[in-house]
Amino acid sequence: MYQIKFPKKVYSGKDSLSQIKEIIEGRRPENIFVLSDPGVAQNGLLDDLLGILDEISASYQTDFEAPKEPSVYDVEAYAKKLEEHRIDMIIAVGGGSVIDMAKILSVAVTNPDLIKDLRAPGAIRNPSIPMVAIPTTSGTGAEATANAIFLYPEEDLKVGIISEFMIPDYVILDVRMTMGLPPALTASTGVDALCHALEAYISTLSNPFCRMFAKEALRLICSSIEKAFLDGKDLKARENMQLGAFYAGLCLTTSSTVAVHALSYPLGGKYHIAHGVSNAMLLPYVMEVNEAVCRKEFTELAPYMLGDISHFKREELPHAVVRYLFDLTERLQIPSLNSFGVSPADIPYLTDNAIKVERLLLKNPKELSREEIQGIYERLLTEKGKER
Ligand SMILES: [Fe+2]
Missing domain, CATH: 3.40.50.1970 (Rossmann fold)
Structure with missing residues (x-):
């Protein structure tokens, strides 16, 4: 139901x-x-x-x-x-x-x-x-x-x-x-919307209503987020982002967010990192961990997120989606976790508090172990910008 x-x-x-x-x-x-x-x-x-x-x-x-x-x-x-x-x-x-x-x-x-x-x-x-x-x-x-x-x-x-x-x-x-939204906010809030659509699509609560709105949200957002970031006066890009964010919001009333939002909560609560920024930092790393169990979903979403996929072999599509998320957040100049004063000594605190967000973690398509959650925060602190 x-x-x-x-x-x-x-x-x-x-x-x-x-x-x-x-x-x-x-x-x-x-x-x-x-x-x-x-x-x-x-x-x-x-x-x-x-x-x-x-x-x-x-x-x-x-x-x-x-x-x-x-x-x-x-x-x-x-x-x-x-x-x-x-x-x-x-x-x-x-x-x-x-x-x-x-x-x-x-x-x-x-x-x-x-x-x-x-x-x-x-x-x-x-x-x-x-x-x-x-x-x-x-x-x-x-x-x-x-x-x-x-x-x-x-x-x-x-x-x-x-x-x-x-x-x-x-x-x-x-x-x-x-129209007046500054570039950094356009980027981080836009990636938050992208998270809503993508997380709702792969959630254990995913369903036909959510998948329809998520696909269109991802098409609108992925085709326009960089345009709106680079040129805030691009009316078409702004329209697409506004509609895409609304559709992604609708996905949440029928499905749920998953591990990106779960791991984001402690970063907002203790370090006061804006919701969109912490989600944008986490998004590629969490999806990389999810990739093995989301190959079907990422393959289905690839044309909506990547546009022309004719140069990919079908089996390459899941990883291409993950790579796109790393590249996109890099191009949108999403800040690093280090820039907020978070250090390796904070990782046990972050991990403990992320584990408490069971409400969302239980809906992640892959059950994440304590080590995996800790590993995501560690990589966030050490790997930003690394070639993939
Ligand atoms: Fe959100």
Whole structure:
């Protein structure tokens, strides 16, 4: 048995931002909360949205200070603010962190006990207030998924909270919102999306829904990520990345990520390496370890990822996919683990904490031993840039 979950309504294409008017006029909220972050606000990306809200005389509060790495304490503070202002609709404009915060707030309003303990089983029982996600990055797929990630500072741990009530009700994919994304973020968030599609495809939860969206996500992302990295104004490449990241996000509501994301968690929790960057560092190494058990899947995906495969023999395709991932992350200038101050002495800590992410490791197509996990971190520290 498998199922796929979608947002209620998704708007895409030219000038889709203007559809916010239709959404608000349909739902008639009393007071809207517009959440964003300083980077998005400085780029002027909120001007058109706020202009529309003013034009239709909508009542709204703004907060453009959403934290980059939201913690459980931030959730608590924001939830109080929403209660004070009697908010009954949320519009999130930003990357994964902004959208994740809006998702948890949309259910915090209707589930007041949630704030006491986000991790309490069954804490999210009631549907959310209406929430609109307007992504400004093309990566996390947060606009499509049912989960949100928060930092527990005392535990040096990032925890994923999952509820289908957190899938945004409305998604607006307007490419104009992603045009200003700097190259390094274009690369790391884009590879995060690539991870979602590829990991979901090889997960033990893989299914026909996921495989259809994953193939198209990989075709869109792999054909466009370098173009968008090199020329941020390439409209077609940006459109492909935006759609590819959304499709990859849909894959996660029907399948799952696997060992790349599992090994990434401790790098985010303790060393505060951005989610997309740690995934991008790990991706080729984890897939190299998986190659022996994923030969069929990598062969199927090769035409979507590599484009023209006519010069390969069929049996060469699985390794060509792995080699492509090493080359791609090199060309996208993904930083090395050493550059974040991680040293060989940290490897036992990383390994211990990766092993705890059983939820994802158990879905990896290959059972990874402690030695294999440790080996991946060791190679990440010592082998970057090595010829393959
Ligand atoms: Fe991710």
